Amino acid sequence: MTLEFQPPSRDKLELEEGMALTPKFDDQGLVTAVVTDARDGELLMIAHMNAEALSLTLETGIGHYYSRSRSKIWKKGESSGNLQSVKEIRVDCDQDAIWLKVEVAGHDATCHTGRRSCFYRRASIVDGKAGLEVADDHRHFDPADIYGKK
Amino acid sequence: MTLEFQPPSRDKLELEEGMALTPKFDDQGLVTAVVTDARDGELLMIAHMNAEALSLTLETGIGHYYSRSRSKIWKKGESSGNLQSVKEIRVDCDQDAIWLKVEVAGHDATCHTGRRSCFYRRASIVDGKAGLEVADDHRHFDPADIYGKK
Numbered sequence: 001m002t003l004e005f006q007p008p009s010r011d012k013l014e015l016e017e018g019m020a021l022t023p024k025f026d027d028q029g030l031v032t033a034v035v036t037d038a039r040d041g042e043l044l045m046i047a048h049m050n051a052e053a054l055s056l057t058l059e060t061g062i063g064h065y066y067s068r069s070r071s072k073i074w075k076k077g078e079s080s081g082n083l084q085s086v087k088e089i090r091v092d093c094d095q096d097a098i099w100l101k102v103e104v105a106g107h108d109a110t111c112h113t114g115r116r117s118c119f120y121r122r123a124s125i126v127d128g129k130a131g132l133e134v135a136d137d138h139r140h141f142d143p144a145d146i147y148g149k150k
Numbered sequence: 151m152t153l154e155f156q157p158p159s160r161d162k163l164e165l166e167e168g169m170a171l172t173p174k175f176d177d178q179g180l181v182t183a184v185v186t187d188a189r190d191g192e193l194l195m196i197a198h199m200n201a202e203a204l205s206l207t208l209e210t211g212i213g214h215y216y217s218r219s220r221s222k223i224w225k226k227g228e229s230s231g232n233l234q235s236v237k238e239i240r241v242d243c244d245q246d247a248i249w250l251k252v253e254v255a256g257h258d259a260t261c262h263t264g265r266r267s268c269f270y271r272r273a274s275i276v277d278g279k280a281g282l283e284v285a286d287d288h289r290h291f292d293p294a295d296i297y298g299k300k
Contacts, residue, residue, distance in 0.1 A: 001244050002278075003275070003279070003280050005280060010278075016263060017263075018200050018281075019281055019282045020281070020282065021273045021280035021281060021282050025154055026213065031183070032182060032196055034184055034193060034196060036191070036193060040191065041186070041190065041191025041192065041193075041242075043184060043186060043191075043193075043249050045242070046184060046242060046247040055280075056264065058273065058274070058275050058280055059174065059275065063204055065187065070264055070268070075180065076217035088272060088273060088275065089272065089273040089274065090193075090269040090270075090285065091269065091273050091282065092195070092196060092268040092269050093263055093268045093270070096196075097196040097268075097269075098270045098273075099193050104244055111243055112243065113166060113167075113243055117241040118243045118244075118247075119240040119241065119242050119247075120247045121240060121241050122238060122240055123171045123208065123240065123241050123248075124239065125153070125208050125209065128152075129153070130155060130168055130170075130204075131164040131170065131171060131206075132168070132169045132170065132171050132241065133169065135240065
């Protein structure tokens with residue numbers, strides 16, 4: 001990792017209006033990353049970044065995250081070919097969240113289920129209960145082909 | 151709170167393809183909420199929801215969150231008038247994140263700094279360091295007028 005991030009300023013004005021990227025990593029060393037499609041703004045996925053993932057993303061222009069389940073850096077799309085080319089990176093007011101606008105290579109799919117977005121189900125109240133319905137069921141690839149049979 | 155959420159299924163297929171909303175609240179009882187503008191998909195803010203906030207949002211159609219700094223339910227826009235009318239709610243594959251598409255009332259601004267979105271700064275590497283530049287500096291309201299002088 002070549003980039004170093006200074007600790008976030010305790011001065012609210014500096015944190016919110018300053019020109020230094022000083023991410024507020026949580027007690028696990030992570031910030032939330034929101035990934036949208038640069039073409040049309042569709043929300044594709046939510047992930048987490050540690051300092052190394054953020055540095056790699058800034059340096060290479062390819063989306064890197066930190067996998068909490070595997071406890072390691074995760075170059076998104078390395079298995080599936082659906083790499084993310086990062087068009088723009090934004091940070092929010094208190095610098096604890098990152099927004100990536102990306103172009104997705106490969107199958108143009110981000111979810112491991114083969115769908116374009118991880119957010120393929122719509123929630124609502126039906127008969128007094130919170131239920132889901134599928135909003136997008138188009139599979140751009142067969143997960144069994146890409147990740148192997150389970 | 152009138153809605154009850156069942157614990158998330160341990161069966162991956164049921165969690166990812168089922169029709170029950172069973173959010174995976176973290177050890178603090180929270181899920182991540184991503185809020186975009188229903189008009190054009192602009193990312194407005196990131197927040198957190200506990201079961202009560204999610205239930206209130208589903209029931210009332212108005213965006214409710216859980217404020218970690220104030221440790222209480224936060225009806226977004228209650229002070230500023232910038233209430234969020236929720237047009238659609240989505241959940242992601244593993245049900246630990248919620249996507250809200252909203253229409254913002256009042257000043258059409260979501261950030262407490264007066265800007266439309268909290269993500270008003272762009273990050274990039276300049277001279278080997280991670281720096282920021284302002285991508286949107288239009289203030290829709292004066293924070294001092296809305297929240298009082300500090």
